[in-house]
Amino acid sequence: MGWMLYFSGWTGGPMAICLLQPIVLRMRYQSNLVPERSVRESRVARNPRREAAAMETKKKILIVEDHRLFREGLKAMLSPNPDYDIIGEAEDGLEAIRLIRKYKPDLVLLDLSMPRLNGFSVMREIKGELPDVKMLVLSIHESDQYVLQAFESKADGYAIKDSSRDELRIAIRCVLEGKRYISPGIAGSVLEGYLNGHKTLKSKSALGTVTQREKEVLKLLAEGYQNKEIADLLCISIKTVEKHRSNLMTKLDLHNAAALTAFAFEHDLVTTKAK
Numbered sequence: 255m256g257w258m259l260y261f262s263g264w265t266g267g268p269m270a271i272c273l274l275q276p277i278v279l280r281m282r283y284q285s286n287l288v289p290e291r292s293v294r295e296s297r298v299a300r301n302p303r304r305e306a307a308a309m310e311t312k313k314k315i316l317i318v319e320d321h322r323l324f325r326e327g328l329k330a331m332l333s334p335n336p337d338y339d340i341i342g343e344a345e346d347g348l349e350a351i352r353l354i355r356k357y358k359p360d361l362v363l364l365d366l367s368m369p370r371l372n373g374f375s376v377m378r379e380i381k382g383e384l385p386d387v388k389m390l391v392l393s394i395h396e397s398d399q400y401v402l403q404a405f406e407s408k409a410d411g412y413a414i415k416d417s418s419r420d421e422l423r424i425a426i427r428c429v430l431e432g433k434r435y436i437s438p439g440i441a442g443s444v445l446e447g448y449l450n451g452h453k454t455l456k457s458k459s460a461l462g463t464v465t466q467r468e469k470e471v472l473k474l475l476a477e478g479y480q481n482k483e484i485a486d487l488l489c490i491s492i493k494t495v496e497k498h499r500s501n502l503m504t505k506l507d508l509h510n511a512a513a514l515t516a517f518a519f520e521h522d523l524v525t526t527k528a529k
Contacts, residue, residue, distance in 0.1 A: 256470055309491070309514035311488040314361070315338050315363065316341055316361070317340065317342075318376070325345070329343070341353075347370065347376045350376050351376055354387060360388060361389075365392055366393045366404065367522065371470060371473075373404070375466060377404070377408050388472070393415060396440045410429045414439060418435055467488075467503055468498050470516060471499060472517075472523060473518060475511060476518035
């Protein structure tokens with residue numbers, strides 16, 4: 255552009271050609287760059303896999319299991335999956351509730367028999383506050399009594415601990431997709447028992463008259479906790495603990511702590527892991 259101004263008074267043919275050549279060359283240079291840049295940008299924009307990966311968020315999973323070996327096995331199996339983020343582990347029910355409230359996971363892999371607070375109580379507590387948190391029970395218990403009670407407590411799925419890895423992966427995927435899951439090995443017996451009316455969600459035995467809170471108190475009593483410790487763990491008063499204890503003795507026709515402890519062990523309310 256500067257050349258054209260400097261030689262503006264000249265009219266010779268050859269000079270006009272010299273002035274036009276830089277302009278033509280510059281236009282050709284620019285025309286070569288624009289398509290090249292557009293191609294690069296279009297390649298990035300048209301890569302659906304990369305775009306989907308950038309938008310995808312990992313599913314947060316919390317493992318709640320009192321046996322360390324099984325807990326670490328679950329973590330080792332799930333951690334390599336790029337779709338999952340193992341956000342924490344808990345070995346008892348009270349710790350599970352604390353971590354669920356803190357992290358709000360998408361899925362909780364939950365054992366039923368744990369110290370301090372069992373899986374049924376965890377589900378009842380959490381589902382009332384955070385109904386969107388999915389609960390997949392992992393249990394050794396195959397009886398329909400446990401399965402039906404788990405679903406009454408708002409479980410989203412129930413898998414047996416001796417399931418294969420592939421079956422467990424299917425269970426996790428189903429529950430995360432909002433579907434109900436029951437291990438194939440127990441689904442038939444559970445459905446048969448439910449439809450035939452041989453088992454109901456609420457047992458009519460002596461244990462069936464005990465409330466969920468009373469079961470929690472009974473479990474902790476059998477595990478060796480004192481009234482004050484139970485009150486602190488359950489965030490209730492000592493008088494309330496004593497009232498629950500009195501109700502248990504009346505309902506179960508038991509008259510001392512030793513009898514309550516024996517009853518709790520007989521009905522699988524207590525884990526072998528002491529405080």
